[in-house]
Amino acid sequence: MTAPSDLLDVTLSARLEALRAEGRFKEEVVITGRQSAEPRTVNGPMLNFRANNYLGLATHPAVLDGAIGEETRAGQLASAIRRRGVMVVAFSHPVVSRGKARIRVQTSAEHSQSDLETVVTAFRAAAEEL
DSSP: OOOHHHHHHHHHHHHHHHHHHTTOOOOOOOBOSOSSSSOEETTEEOEEOOOSSTTSOTTSTTEEEEEEESHHHHHHHHHHHHTTTEEOEEEOTTTSOTTOEEEEEEOOTTOOHHHHHHHHHHHHHHHHHO
16 A cells, blocks of 8 residues: 555656646755855856845836746746846746736846846847747
8 A cells, every 4th residue: 555655755756747847847046155146056156137135126127027928938938047047037926917927137236248148148048949
């Protein structure tokens, strides 16, 4: 007889694999240094465009939303951008209205022109990938 905990493990493992196959599984980025425009992570340095108001910019006009619409696509796009070394976050329902999913990008004074060009390149390449 299968123990309930074994059944749960099998069920959750199958669900996680399905999410990975659908491109909807989010790998967390572990930051090993201070929060900044270019934090150190366990995967090496990354550009941070998803900081949680570390410079008080959450309500600043430079906080840009990239409207995507469909929730699954927004998550897939955010994952593809993160794979290119740029930290962004996808917002979907209930944070925003259904059909209004988006990629949140927060710029700061610490980001250089080169950083901005890198994020644009990452967005374009990720969009082409999908």
